[in-house]
Amino acid sequence: MVAINPSAAAVDVNRNSLTVIDNRTGKVFNIPITNNSVPATAFKAMKTDNSEGRDEDESTRGIRVYDPSYQNTAVCRSSISYIDGDNGILRYRGYPIEELAEKSSFLEVAYLLIYGELPNKLQFDQFEHEVLHHTFVHTNASQLMKSFNYDAHPMGMFVSGIAALSTFHPEANPALVGSDLYTRDDRIMNKQIFRLLGKAPTIAAMSYRHRIGRRFNHPVENLGYAGNFLQMMDRLTESNYVPHPKLTKALDILFILHADHEINCSTAAMRHVSSSLVDPYSAVSSAAASLYGNLHGGANAAVIKMLEEIGTVDRVPDFIERVKAKETKLFGFGHRIYKSYDPRSKIIKKVAYEVFEICGREELIDVAVALEEASLKDDYFIKRRLYPNVDFFSGLIYKAMGFPTDFFPVLFAIPRVAGWLAHWREGLHDSSQKIWRPRQLYVGEGERVYVNMDDRADRTADGKQAKPLMETIRHQYNKRRAIANYDGKSKL
Known part of the structure; x- marks a missing residue:
């Protein structure tokens, strides 16, 4: 990410804020910082049209914060326990775990x-x-x-x-x-x-x-x-x-x-x-x-x-x-x-x-x-x-x-x-x-037209026979049953 130094006029007078410039639109957004965090919903205001990207990206609905596995997302305010991972500290309601x-x-x-x-x-x-x-x-x-x-x-x-x-x-x-x-x-x-x-x-x-x-x-x-x-x-x-x-x-x-x-x-x-x-x-x-x-x-x-x-x-x-x-x-x-x-x-x-x-x-x-x-x-x-x-x-x-x-x-x-x-x-x-x-x-894919099963290709793009998508393990009760014959016996 490239740091941008906006004009003084664009900067919020409150130091406890984050100034974001949306380079797609040139708009400046000042987001309040509380407890060293910013509200993710503030990014919903950063909207643009769909001239770039896909409709499924929903650019007109604002930016989403992508954080797989919640690596840096606070989902609640809590007073229960505190961890300082860098210094090896754990406290319950402010009390050091060692004392408790x-x-x-x-x-x-x-x-x-x-x-x-x-x-x-x-x-x-x-x-x-x-x-x-x-x-x-x-x-x-x-x-x-x-x-x-x-x-x-x-x-x-x-x-x-x-x-x-x-x-x-x-x-x-x-x-x-x-x-x-x-x-x-x-x-x-x-x-x-x-x-x-x-x-x-x-x-x-x-x-x-x-x-x-x-x-x-x-x-x-x-x-x-x-x-x-x-x-x-x-x-x-x-x-x-x-x-x-x-x-x-x-x-x-x-x-x-x-x-x-x-x-x-x-x-x-x-x-x-x-x-x-x-x-x-x-x-x-x-x-x-x-x-x-x-x-x-x-x-x-x-x-x-x-x-x-x-x-x-x-x-x-x-x-x-x-x-x-x-x-x-x-x-x-x-x-x-x-x-x-x-x-x-x-x-x-x-x-x-x-x-x-x-x-x-x-x-x-x-x-x-x-x-x-x-x-x-x-x-x-x-x-x-x-x-x-x-x-x-x-x-x-x-x-x-x-x-x-x-x-x-x-x-x-x-x-x-x-x-x-x-x-x-x-x-x-x-x-x-x-x-x-x-x-x-x-x-995933954008909007597609439904194709009837009889009309769907059974070969891949390079002409090879398409393989089944699903594989599983099948257990037989015993060898005697596996070689027996009966009505409706599965070919699988």
């Missing part, structure tokens, strides 16, 4: 994220009571969780279980009782917050127990949030079962670190879906489905797989060279936002060693440390500012605690429910927010 991890509890942090301030004793006691009294799910919801295939992925079960909760609370569905349900009565909103925070660990524990073929455990109130979750996962027939307090604390810290992280992929999904005023259970389910992806919630499982493939410390140098040659991928390093050390990674590394003292040293930690040290000394990684992120050590902790790798995304989803609900609540109270409807740049 050291001094707070997950439920206290959840209250902070959702309601904006740290609770006093009375507020926290009420909040904790409500959340822990909303941990039971309907019997039919339990039956649903039992109906999945024996090898169903726990995250798929979690997504489905959360979505199903909406059908058990029709009074909380705006589609049934009015679109202004949550803006007219905060008590109804609070009820769903308690339910989702309380039931998320229950649904998660059910997905784990089903996978290993054991009956579901009922929630208990006296063990706290993380302790109750561990009890639901691990208790057999013991009475007064109490998880190890240090493991409970470690999991609570991990929950704090994963509770929110600005407008990441799943949180954007939460805001996008909830902008339609759908019920929060469906919105949380959609956010969890986004978290299910390997590039988001599945990243720490990929780290474990990578470390297992490296195997031993002496193979780290060779792995580093293969990464630099782009022969393999490096997981757990780098971040879309952080260009410095992920502050959560430093805390998790400390927690990891505390867990190892209880559960035994995870053998892959030596490989992880060697990989971390080698990368931090290598110019290739230094120039690209690739530092360990939150996924690098969290997977090692979960593995040391005995969680299977396919359960890692569920452990990520449980605390992130708090962040999703915070953004849901904030979005509903933001009068500037409408239903999300991104625009596109249409680059």
Whole structure:
């Protein structure tokens, strides 16, 4: 882009503005700058005729801002979390993540994220009571969780279980009782917050127990949030079962670190879906489905797989060279936002060693440390500012605690429910927010005339026979069936 120095007369007297010259028309536009941002809708005023370009470019409707994957687009105003990626800073409502991890509890942090301030004793006691009294799910919801295939992925079960909760609370569905349900009565909103925070660990524990073929455990109130979750996962027939307090604390810290992280992929999904005023259970389910992806919630499982493939410390140098040659991928390093050390990674590394003292040293930690040290000394990684992120050590902790790798995304989803609900609540109270409807740049064909199928060419422009566009994999039940003959047998 070429910088243009317009005449003084064209410049807005307000320094907090952006002056744009549309070279197609010669018009000057002064756009206000607020919080170091400009409104994208201001560019709609920059119109021209269609003498250049196509009708589909819609030049008469103003300029659109093209930003694939939202690399530099702010879609909302938020007061929930702040990230300084260059300096490795993460704050919840202004509080450094390091202080919260050291001094707070997950439920206290959840209250902070959702309601904006740290609770006093009375507020926290009420909040904790409500959340822990909303941990039971309907019997039919339990039956649903039992109906999945024996090898169903726990995250798929979690997504489905959360979505199903909406059908058990029709009074909380705006589609049934009015679109202004949550803006007219905060008590109804609070009820769903308690339910989702309380039931998320229950649904998660059910997905784990089903996978290993054991009956579901009922929630208990006296063990706290993380302790109750561990009890639901691990208790057999013991009475007064109490998880190890240090493991409970470690999991609570991990929950704090994963509770929110600005407008990441799943949180954007939460805001996008909830902008339609759908019920929060469906919105949380959609956010969890986004978290299910390997590039988001599945990243720490990929780290474990990578470390297992490296195997031993002496193979780290060779792995580093293969990464630099782009022969393999490096997981757990780098971040879309952080260009410095992920502050959560430093805390998790400390927690990891505390867990190892209880559960035994995870053998892959030596490989992880060697990989971390080698990368931090290598110019290739230094120039690209690739530092360990939150996924690098969290997977090692979960593995040391005995969680299977396919359960890692569920452990990520449980605390992130708090962040999703915070953004849901904030979005509903933001009068500037409408239903999300991104625009596109249409680059397809212009208007075309319909051609009947019999008249369509079956050969390409160079005269070759056109190939089918669709290919798929077809599975036979067995070889006997494949060679059998019967009426209507497909030639495919």
